[in-house]
Amino acid sequence: MIKIYKPSCAILMLHPDAIAYIEEAGPSSQWHGIKAFVRTFDGRVIESGSTVREIESAIQRKAASNYLADKKMRDAIEFLLATSGPATAQQEECWPLLIAAIEEKWSQ
Numbered sequence: 001m002i003k004i005y006k007p008s009c010a011i012l013m014l015h016p017d018a019i020a021y022i023e024e025a026g027p028s029s030q031w032h033g034i035k036a037f038v039r040t041f042d043g044r045v046i047e048s049g050s051t052v053r054e055i056e057s058a059i060q061r062k063a064a065s066n067y068l069a070d071k072k073m074r075d076a077i078e079f080l081l082a083t084s085g086p087a088t089a090q091q092e093e094c095w096p097l098l099i100a101a102i103e104e105k106w107s108q
Contacts (some may be wrong), residue, residue: 002058007033007049014038014046016059024052072101 001013003063023037029047036055038046076098080091 002055002062004038004046004055004058005049007035007047009049012046012048013042016062018042019055019059022048022052022055069101069104072104073098075102 001015004014006012006013017091018040020039020041023045025034025036029035033049034047035051036048038048038055040046048071050058051063080096080098
């Protein structure tokens, strides 16, 4: 989820996948504190006090975070599957990391 600030300073949490597009507000809207319009796939239009660039940056940070969580999971799974036989000390240490990566991914 990313934070979008409304002109009233209220915080709206929105999943990046729900955003259809973001449009910069015109001068008259900006005069009233609306810096961007966020349209969601369900047709809602959100007046945002955040700029298009701020929202874009939040989406990019979230995507990077998701990539990192996915990479941690892939690396841990590959490591665990690479060896067979009795578990090594490294494999024992890897399980909590894998579980933490999965929990992080599912909490998003």
